[in-house]
Amino acid sequence: MAPVFPREEYAWRQSRFREALDKAGIDMCLVTGPESVCYLTGHATPGYYTYQALVFPRRAEPILIMRESEVINAEELTYLDRDRIEGYPDNIDPIEVTAKIMKSAGPLNKVGFDTRSWFLTPFQYERLLTALNPGETATVDSLLSALRIIKSPREIDAIRDAARIVNLAAKAAIAQIRPGIRERDVAATIFDTMVREGSEFLGMEPFVASGPRSGNIHATWTDREIREGEPVLFEHAAAVKRYHAVLMHTVAVGRLPDDLQKVADTCAKARDATIATMRPGVTAEDCHKACVKAIEDNGLLEYYRKRTGYSVGIAFAPDWGEGGILSLGYGQTTKLQPGMVLHAVPAIRIPGRGGVGLSATVLITESGAEILTTAEGG
Known part of the structure; x- marks a missing residue:
């Protein structure tokens, strides 16, 4: 297995998303929709029914979070360095893992979420906000849509x-x-x-x-x-x-x-x-x-x-x-x-x-x- 597109395709997508975040003044976002995770990284698995998320800092490389058993898929299907892929064991709360990674990845003055995603439950979202205590939240749905709607x-x-x-x-x-x-x-x-x-x-x-x-x-x-x-x-x-x-x-x-x-x-x-x-x-x-x-x-x-x-x-x-x-x-x-x-x-x-x-x-x-x-x- 290998990424389905060349490295430069994903670099171009991530660069455009980073520019959109910069224009919106968003320090970091959490992407949980499997389609957008795939668009930005190439990661694709039927196992998205368990928690997976992409932490995307505005000024650093993204970090992909997933169940530990799924890590091998991300290693083969993305160009992310191994230290940017975080697997959590089944007995560990992934929201705690996500909060810890986001706190260490950069400032949280304004944090974005793809709020139309079906895969971050209200319960998880509220717990994450409590753990992060961001200065402000924003939606990145329109930013992602603007990138994905025109096909390369x-x-x-x-x-x-x-x-x-x-x-x-x-x-x-x-x-x-x-x-x-x-x-x-x-x-x-x-x-x-x-x-x-x-x-x-x-x-x-x-x-x-x-x-x-x-x-x-x-x-x-x-x-x-x-x-x-x-x-x-x-x-x-x-x-x-x-x-x-x-x-x-x-x-x-x-x-x-x-x-x-x-x-x-x-x-x-x-x-x-x-x-x-x-x-x-x-x-x-x-x-x-x-x-x-x-x-x-x-x-x-x-x-x-x-x-x-x-x-x-x-x-x-x-x-x-x-x-x-x-x-x-x-x-x-x-x-x-x-x-x-x-x-x-x-x-x-x-x-x-x-x-x-x-x-x-x-x-x-x-x-x-x-x-x-x-x-x-x-």
């Missing part, structure tokens, strides 16, 4: 590779879908293709739903057999170097009833309208409004109850997206820029009847939108 060429290459795998899995799934096949058979084909073609562990499992179940959001596979005249909706991601690409697609098994065919036609128009709007300078809200208008023009707006898309990149379970960085929805005034990668994913679901979702992972370029994930043959 190396990051884009990883996403392209993930998209290649997604497309192969979609093609394999489409070829298998027919009456009598179970939803779980389709899911197995998606998993098998992704793993064999090079995907790592995923931020979230694939979704497969047929018939009336396609009207339910986030429906995973069951033993249900696919039938003639119904939609089969599937959505899956692939991960390369922890970078994800995603695709949602729906296959019509034979001829759909007229009402569901209208849903399918409307969803295709909504996807195409969204992607046509995605170019530098437009806002995330503009993209969402384009999608909503296409659905409203076809009389199905009552069945559209979601955002239109979200940023993708580094991901760990329980999600494969970067919706916390950027979503396509109302009130989202962030302007699209070259280097952003977004999953445009309109889906129209009629509960108890069925649904259709059609999507693409899209790279924003100087000239517009480049589609990375697609479902050929279905």
